[in-house]
Amino acid sequence: MAVEIPKDSWPGSVKEVTLGATPAEGGTRSRTVTVGGETTLPFMHFEAPPPHPPAIAIEIKSRRPQDWSPLLGELWGAAMNAPAEWARQAEDADADLLVLALDIEDTVDDAVAAVQSVLQASGLPLIVWGPGQAEKDNELLVPVAEATKGERVVLGICEDKNYRTIVAAALANDHLVQARAPMDVNLSKQLNILISDMGLPLDRILMDPTTGALGYGIEYGYSVMERLRLAALQGDAMTQLPMIVTPGYEAWKTKEAKVGEGVPAAWGDWQARAIYWETLTAVALLESGADIVVLRHPESVQNVKQAIANLMTPA
Amino acid sequence: MALTGIQIYKLLPQTNCKECGLPTCLAFAMKLAAKQVELAACPYVSEESKAKLAASAAPPIRLVTLKADGHEVKAGNEVVLFRHEKTFYHKPGLFVRLKAADPDLAAKVEAIENYTVNYVGMDFTVDGFALQADGDLAAAIETVRAASKRPLILIGEPQALESGLGALAGETPLLYAADSSNWEAMADLAAQHKCALAVRGASLDELADLTEKIKAKGVEDLVLDPGLNAEGRRVNMATWLARATQIRRLALKKNFRPLGYPLITFPAEHQDGAGEAVHAAQHIAKYAGFIVLDTFAPELLYPLLVLRENIYTDPQKPIQVQPELYEINAPSPDAPVLVTTNFSITYFAVANEVEGAGLPAWLVVTDAEGMSVLTAWAAGKFDAERIAKAVKDFKVAEKVRNRTLVIPGHVAVLSGELEEELPDWEIRVGPREAVDLPAFMKQALQTA
Numbered sequence: 092m093a094v095e096i097p098k099d100s101w102p103g104s105v106k107e108v109t110l111g112a113t114p115a116e117g118g119t120r121s122r123t124v125t126v127g128g129e130t131t132l133p134f135m136h137f138e139a140p141p142p143h144p145p146a147i148a149i150e151i152k153s154r155r156p157q158d159w160s161p162l163l164g165e166l167w168g169a170a171m172n173a174p175a176e177w178a179r180q181a182e183d184a185d186a187d188l189l190v191l192a193l194d195i196e197d198t199v200d201d202a203v204a205a206v207q208s209v210l211q212a213s214g215l216p217l218i219v220w221g222p223g224q225a226e227k228d229n230e231l232l233v234p235v236a237e238a239t240k241g242e243r244v245v246l247g248i249c250e251d252k253n254y255r256t257i258v259a260a261a262l263a264n265d266h267l268v269q270a271r272a273p274m275d276v277n278l279s280k281q282l283n284i285l286i287s288d289m290g291l292p293l294d295r296i297l298m299d300p301t302t303g304a305l306g307y308g309i310e311y312g313y314s315v316m317e318r319l320r321l322a323a324l325q326g327d328a329m330t331q332l333p334m335i336v337t338p339g340y341e342a343w344k345t346k347e348a349k350v351g352e353g354v355p356a357a358w359g360d361w362q363a364r365a366i367y368w369e370t371l372t373a374v375a376l377l378e379s380g381a382d383i384v385v386l387r388h389p390e391s392v393q394n395v396k397q398a399i400a401n402l403m404t405p406a
Numbered sequence: 407m408a409l410t411g412i413q414i415y416k417l418l419p420q421t422n423c424k425e426c427g428l429p430t431c432l433a434f435a436m437k438l439a440a441k442q443v444e445l446a447a448c449p450y451v452s453e454e455s456k457a458k459l460a461a462s463a464a465p466p467i468r469l470v471t472l473k474a475d476g477h478e479v480k481a482g483n484e485v486v487l488f489r490h491e492k493t494f495y496h497k498p499g500l501f502v503r504l505k506a507a508d509p510d511l512a513a514k515v516e517a518i519e520n521y522t523v524n525y526v527g528m529d530f531t532v533d534g535f536a537l538q539a540d541g542d543l544a545a546a547i548e549t550v551r552a553a554s555k556r557p558l559i560l561i562g563e564p565q566a567l568e569s570g571l572g573a574l575a576g577e578t579p580l581l582y583a584a585d586s587s588n589w590e591a592m593a594d595l596a597a598q599h600k601c602a603l604a605v606r607g608a609s610l611d612e613l614a615d616l617t618e619k620i621k622a623k624g625v626e627d628l629v630l631d632p633g634l635n636a637e638g639r640r641v642n643m644a645t646w647l648a649r650a651t652q653i654r655r656l657a658l659k660k661n662f663r664p665l666g667y668p669l670i671t672f673p674a675e676h677q678d679g680a681g682e683a684v685h686a687a688q689h690i691a692k693y694a695g696f697i698v699l700d701t702f703a704p705e706l707l708y709p710l711l712v713l714r715e716n717i718y719t720d721p722q723k724p725i726q727v728q729p730e731l732y733e734i735n736a737p738s739p740d741a742p743v744l745v746t747t748n749f750s751i752t753y754f755a756v757a758n759e760v761e762g763a764g765l766p767a768w769l770v771v772t773d774a775e776g777m778s779v780l781t782a783w784a785a786g787k788f789d790a791e792r793i794a795k796a797v798k799d800f801k802v803a804e805k806v807r808n809r810t811l812v813i814p815g816h817v818a819v820l821s822g823e824l825e826e827e828l829p830d831w832e833i834r835v836g837p838r839e840a841v842d843l844p845a846f847m848k849q850a851l852q853t854a
């Protein structure tokens with residue numbers, strides 16, 4: 092029996108967004124990374140092969156984090172004390188991109204020095220996150236944007252309360268932004284509209300729909316991503332942006348990943364569980380349309396890399 | 407797919423005898439299409455028409471139930487491609503495969519049978535066992551049944567499976583698998599012993615041929631294994647995703663009966679480097695009905711059980727707990743008062759942390775419409791007004807002498823407003839994550 096396979100064709104598509112700039116393009120990166128461009132649902136090769144594989148970013152910090160799981164502390168060791176060294180090791184661990192998260196304790200000089208040391212240590216395109224407090228984000232990200240003009244760095248994280256200054260800094264210095272809305276299709280659209288109304292072209296915006304870790308609300312983020320991608324394919328311009336999500340951050344703050352003692356025996360081996368937690372959160376989000384996943388543990392990076400290689404090449 | 411009134415009319419006697427209580431057969435057909443009357447009201451419908459009408463009313467993906475004494479695992483009867491369109495109904499059964507010839511079979515069955523893990527107040531277990539008939543199957547079944555009453559999947563060739571089926575009278579196991587070489591014997595076996603039957607093929611064309619032939623032999627509880635290529639190896643993630651999606655689309659959008667069955671998967675058999683856990687996660691997200699694991703490891707099972715629960719949660723119904731004042735570890739009137747939302751995952755994260763640390767506390771669970779702290783705050787469902795209202799409504803001040811109220815770190819911005827709403831209280835900003843609460847309570851609050 093010859094089964095006729097139903098194929099979807101969509102009027103809309105996702106924008107391509109390129110991170111980083113090589114010397115020829117006015118930056119210093121050894122290569123750029125382009126994501127997005129999908130014309131159908133994730134990995135439906137029989138309709139249209141995805142033009143770019145999803146990218147993996149490894150998250151590092153400007154100073155040694157105090158609240159990370161001890162498993163990560165043991166793993167990265169002394170590299171956590173120096174962002175440049177940490178960046179080198181993250182590149183060796185097969186990252187496509189780096190996320191440098193600035194700290195609330197950083198001065199402007201600290202932040203700029205950390206970003207510059209990372210750019211010198213690694214040729215990967217860079218995403219820089221402020222500490223996550225609106226005033227401090229603005230205080231640190233503006234000078235960082237100026238000091239890295241032309242690198243096509245992604246500045247984040249823009250939310251509805253702090254996007255103006257960050258978007259202005261991106262506009263003035265040829266950078267991109269990461270736009271985060273709290274797990275809601277309409278709030279995502281709204282923020283994208285506000286940002287593009289300031290004059291930032293859509294191909295310089297990454298959409299972050301926010302995600303929860305496995306067991307902590309992943310299903311909300313998962314479905315919002317599926318809905319955003321469907322809206323994009325149906326032709327809704329303000330949802331046609333590649334999606335960046337942070338399974339590493341979310342998974343590693345769960346008790347399952349963070350705590351090894353005094354937990355139920357039914358949770359099993361701590362290290363293996365923690366890596367599964369991060370890996371499975373990321374894999375589920377790839378299936379729902381993630382273009383960039385930000386991870387923390389090199390073993391999860393390898394797992395997710397294998398999954399992406401698999402998803403990109405039908406066999 | 408449901409028939410229209412006109413299509414139904416063509417299947418009726420067209421005599422307008424009125425015995426159904428309606429003036430014409432056409433009127434009856436219209437009412438039947440609108441599900442306002444029962445077919446049984448017409449005494450003259452032919453058997454052939456009845457069969458056609460019943461087939462058109464069947465769900466596009468057949469519900470297959472594996473049964474054993476007191477346990478059931480159902481798969482199928484799904485109605486959407488994306489969970490947000492409605493919900494996914496039947497969580498894929500998680501089975502662990504063991505070998506009949508394994509000398510440690512009894513011990514392994516016992517360990518798996520006893521595995522229970524609690525997630526937000528629910529106890530999860532493995533759903534059943536898959537037995538590879540590589541030895542004395544009847545003896546292996548006896549060993550399994552000594553420790554477990556869960557449903558079985560039996561894997562092997564027809565002769566080998568037959569030897570075990572006598573021991574499973576009254577149960578509905580799943581036989582794995584019929585293929586182009588053995589389907590007649592498998593179908594006979596499934597029919598004779600009233601089993602469900604898995605069907606495997608290297609393409610959708612081959613699967614559709616097989617299910618039609620097997621159905622013609624009277625076996626209808628079928629399960630598809632679309633995960634093999636022409637060489638008998640497992641396909642990789644991209645191909646599996648494509649096939650699972652195509653099968654579900656054909657069933658739901660085209661009402662294509664030959665592929666309207668739940669799927670069975672074997673995550674460990676895909677030799678493509680991605681690993682058992684990653685394949686199993688893909689199968690949970692994208693359309694598996696039964697998942698057969700080769701590894702029994704708590705650190706693997708727990709995240710898979712949680713992922714399954716999350717994906718199969720009804721998106722229309724946020725999982726909530728009752729908003730009220732909860733007592734943790736029998737708090738005295740001097741114990742601290744913590745505030746959180748009524749999203750059940752949030753509630754359990756906080757309650758488990760504090761309870762696990764043995765710290766007494768009062769927990770004010772506010773009505774945030776079942777949203778987590780950050781989401782509720784962003785949506786305006788967890789603000790100073792709502793928190794103050796909860797503190798007043800639950801009469802916290804009457805039960806508690808202490809006047810320290812701890813709010814989640816994520817909503818530190820609410821403290822000023824909350825101090826105005828609740829002038830008698832000292833508002834303290836706690837940690838952002840529940841996992842850091844015990845340390846905060848011990849250090850910052852000096853809770854004994």
Ligand code: SF4
Nearest residue numbers: 422423424426431448
């Ligand atoms: S009872 Fe049957 S045959 Fe008679 S009018 Fe009703 S539908 Fe027609």
